[in-house]
Amino acid sequence: MATQVDDARIIEFDVRTDELLVNMGPQHPSTHGVLRLVLRTDGEIVSEVEPHIGYLHRCAEKIGENLTPRQWIPYTDRMDYLAGMNMNLGWSLCVEKLIEHELPEKAKHLRVIIAEMGRIASHLVGMGAYGLDLGTFSPFLYAFRERERILDLFEEACGARLTYSYLTPGGATADLPNGWLQKCEAFLDQFEPIIQEYHALLTTNAIFIKRTADIGVMSGAMAVDFGCTGPVLRGSGVDYDLRRDGEERYTEMYDGYAFEVIVQKDGHYPKDHVYPAVPKETVLGDCWHRFYVRMLEVVQAIDIVRQAIDRYSTASGDWGVPIKLTHKLPKGEVYLETEAPRGQMGFYLVSDGSSIPWRARARSSCFCNLSVTSELCRGCLIADVPAIVGSLDIVMGEIDR
Amino acid sequence: MSGKNLVERLAQRFGGKITGSNLEAIDPWIEVSPDGIAEVCEYLRDDADLRLNLLNCITGVDYFMADPKKAAKAGWEPHLEVVYHLSSTFNKHTLVLKVMLPRWKDDVEGELPEVQSVAGVWSTANWHEREVFDLCGVRFAGHPNLRRILCPEDWVGYPLRKDYEMPLEYHGIRGR
Numbered sequence: 001m002a003t004q005v006d007d008a009r010i011i012e013f014d015v016r017t018d019e020l021l022v023n024m025g026p027q028h029p030s031t032h033g034v035l036r037l038v039l040r041t042d043g044e045i046v047s048e049v050e051p052h053i054g055y056l057h058r059c060a061e062k063i064g065e066n067l068t069p070r071q072w073i074p075y076t077d078r079m080d081y082l083a084g085m086n087m088n089l090g091w092s093l094c095v096e097k098l099i100e101h102e103l104p105e106k107a108k109h110l111r112v113i114i115a116e117m118g119r120i121a122s123h124l125v126g127m128g129a130y131g132l133d134l135g136t137f138s139p140f141l142y143a144f145r146e147r148e149r150i151l152d153l154f155e156e157a158c159g160a161r162l163t164y165s166y167l168t169p170g171g172a173t174a175d176l177p178n179g180w181l182q183k184c185e186a187f188l189d190q191f192e193p194i195i196q197e198y199h200a201l202l203t204t205n206a207i208f209i210k211r212t213a214d215i216g217v218m219s220g221a222m223a224v225d226f227g228c229t230g231p232v233l234r235g236s237g238v239d240y241d242l243r244r245d246g247e248e249r250y251t252e253m254y255d256g257y258a259f260e261v262i263v264q265k266d267g268h269y270p271k272d273h274v275y276p277a278v279p280k281e282t283v284l285g286d287c288w289h290r291f292y293v294r295m296l297e298v299v300q301a302i303d304i305v306r307q308a309i310d311r312y313s314t315a316s317g318d319w320g321v322p323i324k325l326t327h328k329l330p331k332g333e334v335y336l337e338t339e340a341p342r343g344q345m346g347f348y349l350v351s352d353g354s355s356i357p358w359r360a361r362a363r364s365s366c367f368c369n370l371s372v373t374s375e376l377c378r379g380c381l382i383a384d385v386p387a388i389v390g391s392l393d394i395v396m397g398e399i400d401r
Numbered sequence: 402m403s404g405k406n407l408v409e410r411l412a413q414r415f416g417g418k419i420t421g422s423n424l425e426a427i428d429p430w431i432e433v434s435p436d437g438i439a440e441v442c443e444y445l446r447d448d449a450d451l452r453l454n455l456l457n458c459i460t461g462v463d464y465f466m467a468d469p470k471k472a473a474k475a476g477w478e479p480h481l482e483v484v485y486h487l488s489s490t491f492n493k494h495t496l497v498l499k500v501m502l503p504r505w506k507d508d509v510e511g512e513l514p515e516v517q518s519v520a521g522v523w524s525t526a527n528w529h530e531r532e533v534f535d536l537c538g539v540r541f542a543g544h545p546n547l548r549r550i551l552c553p554e555d556w557v558g559y560p561l562r563k564d565y566e567m568p569l570e571y572h573g574i575r576g577r
Contacts, residue, residue: 054551061536062560097427224454224490227525240490247495334427335486335497337457346458346486352475359561363458363486371528400551 017043024385026055032129033396037373037389041382049377049385051370056400064360069095069169069329069349070322072360076347077163079362080398082125085118085154086340087398088167094336094347095169097249098329107171107320108253109312113184114157114167116301116308120191121150122341123294123301126393130291131202133390134211139201146194149187156180171320181309188302195299199276203295209279212287216376216388219285226375227368230343231297232392234263235290242339250338257307262296264289273299287391294393297341328355342366342393362401366394404429407451407496415441420501430484430497435516438485438500439543442522445487445496453487453496456523459530460484461537465504465563479504483516483539502539504562518544536561 025036034055040048060079064072069091076091077084089111096103103111128143151161157176158166166172202208218228223236233240241261243254260270264284269275275296282288331353337346343365350359369392376388404424408431412419418437423430433441445453462482466472472479485498502514513534518541520526530541531550538559541547549556558565567577 054549054553057551059560065561225524227456227523227529238490245490245493332427335458344457348458348460348484348486350462358464359460359462361458361460363460367528367532368525371525375524 019047022382026052032390032394035370035389035394035396035399037385039377039382039385044381044383046377046380046382046385049374051373053370053396053399056396058401060401061360061362064357066356068355069357069360072357073168074163074165076362077165078397079364079401080122080340080342080345080366080395081162082395083118083122083341084162084164085114085166086122086338087345088165089115090336090338090340090345091347092167092169093249093338094334094349097334097336098332098349098351099169099323100330101170101323103171103320104315104317106312106315106317109308109315110172110176110319111167112253112257112308113176113305113312114154114172116305117150117153117184119301119341120298120305121147121154123298124150126294126341127198127202127291127298130390130393131208133386134208136202136208139198142194142197142201146191149191153180153184153187156183168322170323171318173322175319176312181313184305185309188305192299192302195295198295203292204276204279209281209288211384211387212291212391213279213281214283215287215380215384216391217283217286218372218376222375223285223372226372228343228372229365229368230339230341231262231290231293232343232369232372234261235293236285237264239263239265242337242344246339247336249336254304257304259300259304262293262300269296272303275299287387290391290393328353329357337363340365342395342398343369345398362398364398364401366392366396366398370394370399407431411441411444414444428495428497430499432499432501435500435502435514437517438498439517439519439522441498442485442487442519446522450492451489451494451496452491453489453494454523455488455490456519456525456529457486457488457495458484459526459533460486461533461539461561463504463537463562467564481514481537481539483533485519506540513538513540515540515542517542518547520544535559538562 020041022039022041026034036052038050039046060075063075073088076087080087124143124147128140131139155161158164218236220236220238223233239261244261329351331351333350335348337344345365346363348361349357352358377385408422418434420434421432445451464477465479466475481502481504483500488495500516506512506514518530530544533539534547535549535552557568569576
């Protein structure tokens with residue numbers, strides 16, 4: 001006869017099981033690229049997860065030591081290939097910090113438009129792919145439908161749909177084409193109401209809540225300890241966003257913009273929009289909250305883009321002609337982090353006075369976010385592993401560089 | 402707190418383990434000795450004024466010039482630097498620490514230089530130190546699991562060293 005167990009989570013109390021090593025990936029649909037996880041399981045319960053990375057290592061940092069900063073821009077695209085614009089921005093700001101270049105007003109607003117549109121596109125993929133991880137296909141198609149339109153806009157601005165190399169030290173490679181702003185506004189007007197559909201499909205979906213609520217709970221202190229940043233950090237209730245708290249060179253881009261950091265304060269998320277209520281099953285820091293923060297950031301990004309469009313169309317100055325970086329860089333070293341969609345993306349540039357950096361380093365946000373997996377998955381069910389890894393929204397290109 | 406005050410305060414507390422500083426740089430930095438880094442980091446994390454609770458990044462930088470003519474002009478002796486970028490989610494400030502190491506321990510080629518691990522202070526350091534070990538060849542004493550992380554485990558050499566040469570072949574694959 002089965003032993004009576006009070007704790008409903010212990011599901012296999014009386015079944016004798018052996019410890020088993022299960023290999024997941026590197027070609028697994030829910031590992032978002034080429035991530036290999038080795039799970040040590042006992043029945044359905046995972047006791048240890050060890051991520052193996054490096055399958056997509058392309059020596060980006062070594063290449064950076066052999067190219068001028070301008071030439072390295074295309075390589076930054078290929079790190080986080082879902083948010084290429086934000087990666088360009090990070091490296092460009094870092095180089096500008098070294099050469100102490102001040103941007104014209106208009107160029108800053110252009111960058112805000114582009115960076116926030118990149119954030120929307122990236123979070124859309126994050127949302128859709130998370131649906132896939134949990135076994136629902138339709139949100140993915142919805143997400144890609146809208147993302148497609150952002151990519152069309154980006155294509156019109158710079159000619160590329162994925163690897164843009166658009167924002168460069170000094171500003172951007174070209175001004176926004178005529179009529180682009182109207183198209184962008186039309187897109188935002190059409191896109192904003194659709195977000196309610198996503199909330200209906202996923203955020204408030206009973207099955208979705210069951211799969212994500214109270215799973216992979218991470219406290220704020222633990223998130224900081226592991227260097228988690230971006231939505232992962234804010235999903236744990238830590239009020240930290242580089243757009244507000246970062247270095248002046250970066251925050252001055254957002255000077256005067258009205259936006260609140262998306263984080264739960266005193267049990268509430270910012271009330272600047274109508275959002276679906278937080279279900280009572282959820283716990284701050286679980287998979288659901290990480291997902292929710294991302295969804296709210298999309299709404300907020302729409303707001304910021306609207307403000308940026310107004311400022312851009314009235315701003316004086318030019319849109320920022322790229323600097324010819326064939327001459328020598330000043331001696332010195334700079335580090336700068338920006339708030340990319342997946343977390344804080346840092347670039348570190350050491351210059352010995354020649355035109356090629358002595359060392360180019362990319363601090364990857366997903367690299368730190370992923371390192372927490374083994375801690376989060378301890379003691380969860382095998383089926384929850386994709387839910388936890390998916391909620392971190394990783395891109396392997398950025399982790400392996 | 403100004404940079405000068407901080408350096409003085411750290412020097413008072415840790416004495417010879419604070420080996421230098423550069424407050425004129427764009428990102429001012431403080432130099433710490435390899436055997437004092439864990440202690441200093443723990444203090445920086447827990448101190449009520451500083452609370453540097455977020456370790457952003459650990460980077461290894463190799464200073465080595467193969468060409469003797471250029472090396473004479475470089476203005477530095479060959480060495481390795483490990484750079485720590487810290488910040489605080491409470492006070493929103495940042496700090497840069499540096500540890501200077503010889504390129505090889507006791508100048509014996511192949512013997513990796515050693516520095517204390519800070520994995521016990523911030524868990525972020527666990528993977529970051531593995532990466533620095535993997536790519537720059539620095540041994541972190543006291544690290545719980547110092548293995549290669551980006552390169553395969555049987556990879557030979559430390560790719561981000563300036564004198565690194567790609568292997569001729571790796572498991573039958575041509576290297577160069």
